[in-house]
Amino acid sequence: MKRVHRFGERPAVFLAPALAVLALVTLFPILYVLWLSLQRYSLIGGAPEYAALDNYIRLLGDARFWNALGTTLYFTAVSVALEVALGLGIALLLAQAFAGRGAMRAIVLLPWAIPTVVAARMWEWMYNGDFGVINYLLGTEINWLGNPYWAIHAAIAMDVWKATPFAALLLLAGRLSISQDLYQAARLDGAGPWRLFRHITWPLLRPLLFIVLIFRTIDAFRVFDAIYVLTGGGPANTTETLSIYAYKVLFQALEFGYGSALAIVVFVCIAAVTAVYVRLLQRTLS
Amino acid sequence: MHPAKRKTLRRLGAAAAAALLPACRDSAPRAPRGATRTLVFKHSKLFGNPRALAALIAEFEARHPHVRVRTEALPSASDEQHLFYVINLRAGASDFDVLALDVIWIAEFAQAGWIADLTGLLPPAEHGDCFPAALAAARYRGRLYAIPWFVDAGLLYYRKDLLAAHGFAPPRTWDELARIALHLRARIPGVHGFVWQGKQYEGLVCNVLEYLWSAGGDVLRDGQAVLESAENRRALAFVHALVPRGISPELVTTATEETSRHIFGSGRAVFLRNWPYAATLFERPGAPVRGKVGIAALPHFPDQAPAATLGGWHLGINRRARHPEEAAAFVRFMTSPEAQRALAREYGLNPARRPLYADAELLAAQPHLEALRPILDAARPRPVTPRYAQLSQVLQGEFSAVVTGIREPEAALAAAQREIERILGSA
Numbered sequence: 001m002k003r004v005h006r007f008g009e010r011p012a013v014f015l016a017p018a019l020a021v022l023a024l025v026t027l028f029p030i031l032y033v034l035w036l037s038l039q040r041y042s043l044i045g046g047a048p049e050y051a052a053l054d055n056y057i058r059l060l061g062d063a064r065f066w067n068a069l070g071t072t073l074y075f076t077a078v079s080v081a082l083e084v085a086l087g088l089g090i091a092l093l094l095a096q097a098f099a100g101r102g103a104m105r106a107i108v109l110l111p112w113a114i115p116t117v118v119a120a121r122m123w124e125w126m127y128n129g130d131f132g133v134i135n136y137l138l139g140t141e142i143n144w145l146g147n148p149y150w151a152i153h154a155a156i157a158m159d160v161w162k163a164t165p166f167a168a169l170l171l172l173a174g175r176l177s178i179s180q181d182l183y184q185a186a187r188l189d190g191a192g193p194w195r196l197f198r199h200i201t202w203p204l205l206r207p208l209l210f211i212v213l214i215f216r217t218i219d220a221f222r223v224f225d226a227i228y229v230l231t232g233g234g235p236a237n238t239t240e241t242l243s244i245y246a247y248k249v250l251f252q253a254l255e256f257g258y259g260s261a262l263a264i265v266v267f268v269c270i271a272a273v274t275a276v277y278v279r280l281l282q283r284t285l286s
Numbered sequence: 287m288h289p290a291k292r293k294t295l296r297r298l299g300a301a302a303a304a305a306l307l308p309a310c311r312d313s314a315p316r317a318p319r320g321a322t323r324t325l326v327f328k329h330s331k332l333f334g335n336p337r338a339l340a341a342l343i344a345e346f347e348a349r350h351p352h353v354r355v356r357t358e359a360l361p362s363a364s365d366e367q368h369l370f371y372v373i374n375l376r377a378g379a380s381d382f383d384v385l386a387l388d389v390i391w392i393a394e395f396a397q398a399g400w401i402a403d404l405t406g407l408l409p410p411a412e413h414g415d416c417f418p419a420a421l422a423a424a425r426y427r428g429r430l431y432a433i434p435w436f437v438d439a440g441l442l443y444y445r446k447d448l449l450a451a452h453g454f455a456p457p458r459t460w461d462e463l464a465r466i467a468l469h470l471r472a473r474i475p476g477v478h479g480f481v482w483q484g485k486q487y488e489g490l491v492c493n494v495l496e497y498l499w500s501a502g503g504d505v506l507r508d509g510q511a512v513l514e515s516a517e518n519r520r521a522l523a524f525v526h527a528l529v530p531r532g533i534s535p536e537l538v539t540t541a542t543e544e545t546s547r548h549i550f551g552s553g554r555a556v557f558l559r560n561w562p563y564a565a566t567l568f569e570r571p572g573a574p575v576r577g578k579v580g581i582a583a584l585p586h587f588p589d590q591a592p593a594a595t596l597g598g599w600h601l602g603i604n605r606r607a608r609h610p611e612e613a614a615a616f617v618r619f620m621t622s623p624e625a626q627r628a629l630a631r632e633y634g635l636n637p638a639r640r641p642l643y644a645d646a647e648l649l650a651a652q653p654h655l656e657a658l659r660p661i662l663d664a665a666r667p668r669p670v671t672p673r674y675a676q677l678s679q680v681l682q683g684e685f686s687a688v689v690t691g692i693r694e695p696e697a698a699l700a701a702a703q704r705e706i707e708r709i710l711g712s713a
Binding site for chain 1: 372376537539689
């Protein structure tokens with residue numbers, strides 16, 4: 001024990017290599033982007049020029065930025081809410097004993113296993129207004145991805161299809177880790193299904209629910225590939241999220257200063273949301 | 287970027303390149319006389335028999351015994367090609383000499399100092415041979431930075447059988463097109479009127495510019511934004527009404543080149559705006575519209591002239607090329623009439639040199655070239671500015687808003703004018 005104690009006296013030494021790696025691959029890029037966001041810098045122009053907060057001031061007056069922020073928030077709120085609600089339902093169903101449960105658990109995971117770009121291409125065909133299967137099934141004639149109202153909802157539907165399995169899987173794991181004894185004891189006391197859920201499942205699942213929310217919110221807020229493949233941000237920028245806007249500014253228009261400012265905004269938003277979740281999670285746990 | 291950092295990055299890049307490409311370690315800036323020099327030619331994949339390009343390169347090597355040419359294909363998406371060039375050229379890459387350039391990148395690359403001034407490479411006597419729009423696209427601040435290789439232009443495909451059966455001549459004005467489209471659509475079930483590329487992407491800008499120009503409008507004039515004109519308003523008002531009036535189906539708001547080609551090619555539309563590549567595909571044996579497709583210049587507004595957006599590829603030289611003289615010889619060779627004739631015959635590309643459009647042998651192989659020449663003569667380059675990528679993003683969003691009907695033409699033009707003025711002002 002004494003030796004272990006001696007190790008404990010110098011944690012910094014042992015943490016140093018890991019911290020150095022983290023600093024190199026995480027901290028340095030973030031600081032570099034932060035530095036870039038304070039420069040006037042286009043790849044086709046000359047060297048970067050210090051521009052103080054000019055890029056951020058420009059953001060405030062940029063209608064396309066506010067539009068992208070609104071789109072991102074709407075996409076995140078709606079898709080994460082649906083994913084967690086559906087995921088919870090599916091997790092509770094899959095926790096029941098029924099024939100073929102193992103197979104069902106595997107099948108439910110399929111959408112999550114398909115690469116996003118492939119899935120997005122698939123959905124693009126299904127949404128096709130001319131010969132898409134969705135119009136065929138619904139008996140409608142809507143050009144889902146070309147209609148400024150429907151396009152963002154089409155993207156949300158695809159994201160829900162894709163990410164619900166992730167929420168379901170995590171929540172299922174959480175549900176299965178709850179001891180059966182609790183349920184049996186409650187049943188003996190005469191509790192019905194609703195009370196079992198309300199007083200056993202829900203409180204014990206909440207920490208995991210926060211974890212799912214953190215993961216899904218971060219992912220949804222950064223959404224890029226799914227929507228980029230589906231619509232490219234159109235029609236009329238109605239599906240342009242912050243990540244897509246940042247990508248276009250950085251890698252098509254080559255404005256590294258302004259694009260970095262956009263990236264920093266995404267980073268700060270995600271950091272803020274995560275901080276709130278972590279605070280709530282801690283309160284739940286204590 | 288900080289100079290020291292840039293140097294480090296460049297070294298890293300060079301190290302990576304050296305590790306990946308052991309074959310090109312002949313990094314001495316000047317090979318000794320008599321030694322073999324290897325030129326690297328970057329281009330996008332040419333669809334067709336790869337032997338035709340290989341044969342041309344063998345011919346060049348035979349004429350220049352000390353030069354070897356290695357071709358390297360780029361990723362197929364134009365955005366990715368652009369990104370590849372930008373990353374490599376910005377880092378000072380010298381591992382490729384000759385590069386194929388989309389017409390819209392030339393001013394940007396010239397401004398950045400990435401491609402060599404090739405003004406001396408095209409003798410003034412040959413300028414008349416090239417389509418004026420192709421030269422205009424390659425000219426920046428009075429100098430020529432790339433040599434036209436292949437050209438493209440928007441044109442109108444129409445169903446000559448359907449038009450003839452209902453007693454119509456090919457439309458000359460947009461109103462005539464609208465009238466014919468509505469007339470035929472109402473009488474032939476399952477057939478759309480006019481299909482084109484209305485998805486929010488570069489293709490939409492190409493389409494809408496043709497309406498602006500054929501109304502006498504424009505985006506830039508003498509380097510200034512001139513979007514808020516009566517001509518542009520008139521043109522966009524017509525575009526705005528295409529879907530609501532039923533001239534075009536709602537699906538055009540997601541259509542790209544291939545989507546619209548498939549609809550027209552399967553016989554489900556009367557008119558199509560597309561690039562020349564579609565012509566050959568419509569005449570393939572077994573194609574549903576074979577022998578029924580006519581080609582014409584795009585319509586125009588009354589008292590104006592038709593206009594087509596120029597597309598296509600130029601050849602440029604990396605300013606850090608290791609073998610600039612050999613690269614120049616190679617560009618001369620690949621853009622020569624004989625090379626263009628061979629590539630046009632094998633790959634169906636449209637030569638940038640006008641005399642080839644009177645070449646009997648070539649016309650026999652590619653009959654649609656004859657109809658193409660006047661269209662290419664009247665083609666126009668998209669705004670030639672190093673900031674084109676930024677301009678295009680603004681136009682894509684605003685034009686898409688007009689096409690889908692969520693913004694009035696005046697509002698879209700005012701917003702685009704404001705944004706483009708800001709972009710040009712910050713240059």
